[in-house]
Amino acid sequence: MARVTLQSIADRLGVSRMTVSNAYSRPDQLSADLRDRILAEAAALGYRGPDPAARSLATGTSGAIGVLWTQPLRLALSDAVTAHFLGALADELAGDGLALTLLPPTVPAHDVPMDGAVAYSSSAKAEAMQWLHGRGVPVVGVDMEWPDGPHVAIDDRGGARDAAAHVAELGHRTVLVLTGGAAGDGHGVPDERLAGWIDGLGGIKPVVGFVDPYGDNSAAIADLLRRVRPTAVLCVTDLVAAQTLAVAADLGLDVPGELSVVGFDDHPVAAGLGLTTVAQDVDAKGRAAARLLRQAMAHRSDAVAPEPADVLLPVRLVVRRTTGPVS
Template sequence: MTLQTIADRVGVSRMTVSNAFSRPDQLSPTLRDRILAIADELGYVGPDPAARALARGSTGAVGILLTESLSGAFADEVATTFLGAIADELAPTGLGLTLLSTDTAGGVVPARDVAMDGALVYSCDPESTAVDWLLRRKMPLVFIDQVPADGVPAVNVADRAGARTAAQHLVDLGHRRVGIVTSGVRGRHGMVSPGDMIDGYVGSQRLSGWLDALTPAGVSPAIAREPHGDPESGYQAARLLLSAPEPPTAILCFSDALAQGVVSAAVDAGLSVPEDLSVVGFDDSPAAARMRPPLTTVRQDIHAKGHAAAAALTQAIEAAKAGTPGPAEHLCLPAELIVRASTAPPRA
């Protein structure tokens, strides 16, 4: 079944049939509906996508590279909210979103082998070979939660400033025994020192922000680090911190998901939050306000980040098509401390 088969049946040119599928504005609604009805009757599903992409020089799809497994991303409310915001921004453009992982099973390297017009690089290890492949392909890219790079648009959050306000909040409440719970695949796990941590751009920014407030106050935080960022990992990290001879009276967490586990560990240890232990998260995920007690956290506008990243990528793609690439903008969104019931002064 070909375009010519339908053209002969309808009595129009092959180009007219092609326009019915790819350029509907070139035809009257009546003629287009007639062509599509005949195509449906004959079982024709449309031009071959690969051939059409080759002819147009465009695939109609953009990728988003995730370092973690795709199943892990869908279990994270922050990640799914972010992906939803990207999809909303892309919808009017007709571009589809292709999820890319760093998995190379079967010899397939998605960042190298998948056809796409551009890609978003979201919170990835800068040493990832997948990021290197995307850069080598010289396609339009946007970095999110990454170290800004010359020539690549970037969207980041004021992680350091947000973490600083969170730590200062605890210092102002009177806490001097403070713990930190974080995560990361690379580097040491368990009880670590700041020099042992290898947590990428966001992790290093948040650690710097916490220390910006804690160090001048004479606070040397105890740091527990787990390989994953889910509540179970937060639970295990909190158990390490709370088993110390002088356990912390407050814990700063890299994310709200880790904070959920910290609160659970405190309750299981017979502690009351915030009377015995203050807990602070980061992100202001949908779960933060639902927790008991509601979680003090640092809010980043996840929707704004997703919309900004997708808009920057579509602009970069259009500029590349026109051969007029402009300056790569580096956008930094604000972070705001949201004080709820999970923090209070330490017991006397």
């Protein structure tokens, strides 16, 4: 029996080889009926699709987009905001026939075939980032400083400024800031939010505490609440804010009567807790990252193609019941 190929399927259906190829790699280019006819004919002939290895050799591409993380995937994907971003990124790239390859810190980036990469809240100094830069792989940074390529960010500084100004306008003068990581570590987000909080407080000097955004910070938060005795707490994420609310309840502190709490992200838990927070559009961020990467890959293939420009997405303060006037 003769070997079934894309061309032999095309000949039987009276279409081009590219049309058959698109049925597998770029289904959005075909009508649903035509794609169904092609796949049905291929199945009848026993054809299961193009060989990925052969495609890679023929085109010089892998069809894969790497996504770099600084945290173990178990922690990163347990966060609803991160998972939502990943879903939006995957949806936007699916129309190009591109699949995501998730790269936790333990996987060497230089060993994984990919046509481009998205670095999510990583350090530009990380070894994986340097390897990708050396290989010439187009990289888009998200929520991080990335001087060697385009990046997508939300207005962290502006959002933090609005949150801090909100508690200052309510009369709070003893303010605790709970931020993630150490300032100046190259991630960008902690520095931007801290600068915004300080600016928004307008001369009120906060006490700064460092927490693990993915960890249990209950003991550290309880210690800070006892020692600092703040009337307001500004938190790096809604999950840290949720921990703060739980600790406040354990300590018998009334929210917002004795303690106002503000989060960041508008995580799905925020509305249920009545948490005042800074809302970001995670779907827009994922899709913007995909579009930037598409442009960066096109520019790499053709220098005449326009270079992608950085994207800064707006945020907004959402006031709920966890903030109130200082008592």
